[in-house]
Amino acid sequence: MKKGWITDGRGSEPLLNRDRKGVGFIIKRLIAAIPCLIVLVNLHISAKADTFRFIKSQSGPSGRIADNRFVFDEVRNRFVYPQDKSLTVSFEWEAPLGNHTLSAFWKDPEGRVASISPDVKMEIKTSSLQAYWVYELVSGLRSGIWTVEIRINGEPAGSHSFELVSSEPSKAEVVAPSPKLPSLDEIYATVGKSLVWIYKLDGAGGRIDTSLGFVIANGQVATAFQAIDESMRVEVEFADGHKLTTDEVWACNRLQDWALLKIETGVIPVLRRMENATVPVGERYLVFNVEHEQARVIGGVDITGKRGILGFGDRIQLAPAPSREAVGGPLLNPSGLVAGIVGGSVTPGSRFSRKAMSLSRALWSRTDGEIVATPIGAVPNPSGAASSFRTLLDSGVLTPPLTPTPSLVFGGSARTISKDPNDMSTTDTSEFSRKDKAAWIYTLWQKKEKNAKGLVSAKVYDSRNHLLVDVAPKKITAPDGPPSRVAFDFALANFTAGVYRVDVLWNGQPAWRTFFTVTD
DSSP states (O other), X not given: OOOOEEEOSSOOOOGGGSOTTSSOXXXXXXXXXXXXXXXXXXXXXXXXXXXXXXXEEEEEXXXXXXXXXXXXXXXXXXXXXXXXXXEEEEEEEEOOSEEEEEEEEEEOTTXXXXXXXXXXXXXXXXXXXXXXXXXXXXXXXXXXXXXXXXXETTEEEEEEEEEEEESSOOTTTOOOOOOOOOOHHHXXXXXXXXXXXXXXXXXXXXXXXEEEEEEEETTEEEEOGGGTTTOSOEEEEETTSOEEEEOEEEEEETTTTXXXXXXXXXXXXXXXXXXXXXXXXXXXXXXXXXXXXXXXXXXXXXXXXXXXXXXXXXXXXXXXXXXXXXXXXXXXXXXXXXXXXXXXXSSTTOXXXXXXXXXXXOOHHHHTTOOEEEEGXXXXXXXXXXXXXXXXXXXXXXXXXXXXXXXXXXXXXXXXXOSSTTOOOOOBOSEEETTSSOEEEEEEEOOOSSOOEEEEEEEEEOTTOOEEEEEEEEEEEOOSSSOEEEEEEEOOTTOOSEXXXXXXXXTTEEEEXXXXXXXX
8 A cells, every 4th residue: 555644753653553633644536546647846925924934845656764754766747657657746744733634636638537535634732744645546547737636624735846757658648539510511512402391372372471491301301390381282382393292290399399291202312410419608600591582591599598398398499580481491510410400489379470460450570570499309210000180189288370351450558457448548458467357358440341340259278279268259240430349358366377378260261360378
């Protein structure tokens, strides 16, 4: 066993042979041995002047006790493994009499504590305090400047630096060379072939919304759930210009905001997923942004944060936020692998088509403003048969599309409204507390079509598309003159905190939609 000693200038003996109050104690070798040490003497004296006065430190490969002092066979500050199997470092102080505790902290070339010697407690009866530590060298230690820092009674008392050189590479040094990252031009060229445009279609086949998607497997196009929600079918335009229409989905998740469309992809290349789904905060990733119609541009985004949202799963924060049309595209790591799907909405059904936007007073600036990304690890490989949009709509997965009517000219939400139906003044709000007596939803109607007679009803849903409030139909005739108001209210006491959707129906079909928030 290699031994460490502390002396008080009157003689020393191993700890095994002396009482704990004796003058000498063995200092056990460090818990973790160091492979190759380079000893370069570099003292940092930080002991308090009125407590301990640092005298000197030395290092060498070996030594012996002579005249009650440790004497080196050779003093040097550079050690080479495996020629050197161990090294010894000695310290000397002028110290006050009494009980003291010595600790040694061994730091690697990066300044991290690699090992800590067990504390040694002793009592000295003269002002001379001497100590030495033996450190065994083993394979795998990092070459560089190491430092042993000594504390006495918890206070810094000096340090000694030495150089360690190993003829064997450390584990940290045995790493495979990093593959060369592709350039932005290369990523743009290769990934661009797998990107698609996704267009929501109305009943007449007209395009009412535009998003992105990408080929993630043979016969599969990945996109955001919001890119297919509120629609009965979509048109997919591939990079080579050919177009296909589909109303089938392999799998989707309303709350996590992702969908896998079933569509023939032919020879279109598939984008690879990241094998390691970890996306480090602070890294620079890539997205395909949409600056104007039919123009995709590649650009960098910073990963500014990650968060888990109860019920909705994980999200990756991006800065700057991509454009609305970029939703559904891939979030790429610097190697061009898919790390996520741009979108990450937590208000399903809030992505309105351009046609419906002018007829809706949804919380557009708030619910559509935060564009983040859903980690690709949340998207499984689908199994089983695909489902049609109609099946997903009937089962409550999809939000029903709007069928606007010209006679509905305005709508809103408020805490109170006037009892006078001709008084149109009100203070709109989209945020309610459970302590509020009720929430009011109102709409204004005016004849703008030949047949302005029909039934007005309403439904209130949570984010999972579960029906919470069902307002019975009311027969109305939209007037030729000033608009008439149709309103209803509902209690909030049983609502939990969250965002809710209101659909106002005209003859049984959703014609207008808004969202409101309930807080505790």
